[in-house]
Amino acid sequence: MEKKPGFVFAHKQRILSLQTTHTPTFLGLHHNVGLCKHSNNGKGVVIELIDSGISPHHPLFSHVGIPTSPAKRKGVCEFNFTTKCNNKLIGARSFLLANASPVDDIGHGTHTTSTAAGAFTNSV
Template identity: 60%
Template structure:
């Protein structure tokens, strides 16, 4: 067989293969994350796996759909987040049930000191003229409370108001004080209202906790 013919044939095979792979695989540099909003389907899916499979049906058939979808949304709105090219988004727009596709946007924090950023100063203006909620009793229904958290230190607090008739239902009565004046478990009355999740402590300290010096993200 003529060697020139063989070389030409191999060259043709390689060029043809390159074109074939190019048709089926999207360049990774062309991909970005999109938030895809869909209409709610007419049928109700019995589980999240079925909903995910339906979301995957909007993706290109020549892609690995399981790795393209980053998140699947079903509560606030129906849709998903996926890595897509602009051409793939245009094809997706033609499918029934499609609403919109928006590229993700990353926002940078302007500040971690919101009061000063907004021009609010503790020692001037309305803040200084108010009594800062003095004498207000705050009741919170949540996951419980951590009575040993420093936000509930009662240093400088006045005596309990005479109108207060509540109870402190911890196994150690000293857990309650002039700041944390009562606690009860309404879901399981035979158990103590100790916060094991952290959410109740967070909301309680936000609403009425004391200032904590050198506080960090975790405490």
């Protein structure tokens, strides 16, 4: 690379981990305060997102206290046999390759999905 005409400088790439639990604070959102206090916290809302995948075991996708999904919404869950969808995460599918897993290996899909529909948590 250094021998290419016009090359000036390059930084070594480093991979940083996402910190999704800090997004609500960054956005100024607090549980039971302001807009969140007067909202229904997304009750009955189904969000569909096309992104890099999702990490189904992340605490932000816990289905504790979540009712079953609407009968008219038939989510397709294409995780492997040990990972299953739940009442919070009702579907996941890979659009890249046939039989590919929709598990997020870069973190972007997990970050954007948890920002839009993640559970409230103090962990992670």
